[in-house]
Amino acid sequence: MAVSSEVLMDELKALRRGRGVQAPGIDRLVGPALREVCGIGEHDGAEVVREKVVGWVAGSVRALPEDLRLAVTTPLALNPEAQHVFLAHRVQWLAELMGRDARTVRRRIDDGLTRLVEAAVRPGARRGRGARDGWRVGRLQVLLRLDGPVPLCTERWTVVAEEDGVQEVPWPGPVPESTGEQDVRVAHGAVLMSGERSPARRPGFRVRLPRSLRAGESHEFALDVRMPRVQALRPAHVFRTPRPCDRLDLVVRFDVDRPPALVTRVGGEFDGAVAVNSVGEVEVTFLDTVPGREYGIRCVADARSRTERRTG
Incomplete structure (x- = not known):
């Protein structure tokens, strides 16, 4: 199915709230766009869903500059150094690391998510593309x-x-x-x-x-x-x-x-x-x-x- 960039962005913004990808019951939090780009199956349990989301994000941010990689992984709770319970605390941690105010960092976070979405919906981008051996x-x-x-x-x-x-x-x-x-x-x-x-x-x-x-x-x-x-x-x-x-x-x-x-x-x-x-x-x-x-x-x-x- 074709993935809407607007829907995917909304789902990523929703996922970064609270504990991000570390949230219990993540299989109930990911929407259809994320399921499509991450290759999540209908019967995948929470831990498999978490691993697929983590794998997709990790693979997608490798080509990004370091500041945008941090701007994507930290809010989603993928940064092992910033495992705060609340998104606001992770944003504050990132602001202190970058030496910027929280408003500037939030703009940087939006830029990072935009790049993530652009990579996912570009022509030719496909997930779940492996051969029969998985x-x-x-x-x-x-x-x-x-x-x-x-x-x-x-x-x-x-x-x-x-x-x-x-x-x-x-x-x-x-x-x-x-x-x-x-x-x-x-x-x-x-x-x-x-x-x-x-x-x-x-x-x-x-x-x-x-x-x-x-x-x-x-x-x-x-x-x-x-x-x-x-x-x-x-x-x-x-x-x-x-x-x-x-x-x-x-x-x-x-x-x-x-x-x-x-x-x-x-x-x-x-x-x-x-x-x-x-x-x-x-x-x-x-x-x-x-x-x-x-x-x-x-x-x-x-x-x-x-x-x-x-x-x-």
Whole structure:
């Protein structure tokens, strides 16, 4: 169903009263708009509802500036340092932290909730999007290093459980397809079912989390992947996720002395040239990625190659 931004805002303002998300019987306090964006089922009990609301808010505020994150989480009683019984006391705590008066802080709170609602109702925003095994990708951060003798890729995954009991997930493997073997190691937050260090040809790996997640909970783990040298020679560095991903952040680091002459985005709502910064890095972000589609960058190595491409 389509979610009304006005209704969702009213429901969030109502939820922040009193104990906020810590209120007993929260399943009776959330309205239809919140149920839709959080993926709350008809028969979900109070604790499951609470976990799903917490998971949705936590995932949605990651991209916000710190002051707006606090302006959202503190009134809703999601800030562990401000677990006051009444909303007015939480607002006062935030005002003292920010060094502002309560009126200014309340405006900041409204700004934060507005951003939260905008993210929920934007075209393409979907909840409850996981596969049959009950999880989705909340955020994927990829650092691809092409400035050394061997291409290295660090993947930082935030997975969100949409059902109880999620503890093992297949390695989604966003690393570009390769003709050679990839050496995969866990940096933190999980174990590979076939070992900490293994040569891998996608697909096949599974990742085990430290504990079983309940619906609405999220967990972060990171992998380091060493790839064949041929990866650095490709004109495009694109990634695919096997299921929807709320946010994909990609950083590609080139040799600072030999940056590409031209870099353009691949996939997403916007295209066009992307700047290489002074340390040889390109940063791009994609929201609500579609499974199977390519997202990343395309490079032209030098001015001569750029001319040949235009005239070819």
